[in-house]
Amino acid sequence: MSLKLAVGSYDPAAFFVRREVTDMSSEEHVTRKSRTLIHAGTIIDYYQDEMLLPNGNTEIWDFVKHRKGAACIVPITKDGKILLVRQFRPALERYTWEIPAGQKDSVGEDPLQCAKRELREETGYDSDHIEKLLSLQSTVAFCNEAIDVYLAKDIYPVGTQQLDDAEAIDCKLWEIEDVLALIDSGKMEDGKTIAGILAALRRI
């Protein structure tokens, strides 16, 4: 029974109270008839999916496959400062402040190892108190990119940055209230960074 039909004559407030949420059958949502690889990119592959709608029509949908997935980490010092990295993002054509992050080396890599590596390489810091914060999907409408988000407490410096040839990264320890002001003003935009920091603040 589709929701569209079911609510036709109901007040939605009453409906929400009454209806049990159960799995919808495949007849009720779009299903994929075929998937065609259009281009194998550098870190992603671009596909076109032919989708069958519940009404019997078909549509072409975009699908971006992120090959390896990613991990990121919210690094916080013992005295409550947040360590962020700043870099130029060509996709946005501007600089961003973000939490340390990177692609996994392979699909099977432990995301915790990836997160620890990115913290060490991008900032020169390490932590002995790392915990999982979030399992995040960055953009569910057309892409499967999964990002595991960790919290690193009591971070401490262990050496210098270890950057690759494409990376030029500034680091800065931020007061929490200054980060929140950036988020509230719309000047800090990166989704994983906002979600990670706000989740971390519930744990410290």
Next chain:
Amino acid sequence: MSLKLAVGSYDPAAFFVRREVTDMSSEEHVTRKSRTLIHAGTIIDYYQDEMLLPNGNTEIWDFVKHRKGAACIVPITKDGKILLVRQFRPALERYTWEIPAGQKDSVGEDPLQCAKRELREETGYDSDHIEKLLSLQSTVAFCNEAIDVYLAKDIYPVGTQQLDDAEAIDCKLWEIEDVLALIDSGKMEDGKTIAGILAALRRI
């Protein structure tokens, strides 16, 4: 002066205190030499960018252009319940719980109008107290998708859902603690939803 060189002989903790964060010159970060459209998709376009690295080498990077941008809204009732929508996401091949969201009708559409429309169409609810929460970029490494995130307080039902042919959406009013448990357990994954809800909880 590149950070990589600058920190070579320094303790990073001292470095962070000492160094002013200033704009890096274009010689210090990757720059785009050319951009080639590979495929014009349905809601996105896929490009290959030829990037010049600071060391003089070139690399091919992916760029996904999201044509119109999007908006979403965290709907909260007067008694503190959060209204979420559940739908099948073909890119993930599973159902998700999300805040109401959708593409803008055009690049120039006011994102607030888009957010109000998605709330109305996907849930049948409206609000007279809507405020901006976040300016969010969903996946900064390779895509320019921008999502404006709003908070709708004191939502009230005004009618039934108004879904398009591809949509099959369940709605449910959630207790805040149950939503937080889903986030903490990794069962609620959508980035804009997690960021939006955690940001909203700082405002109510």
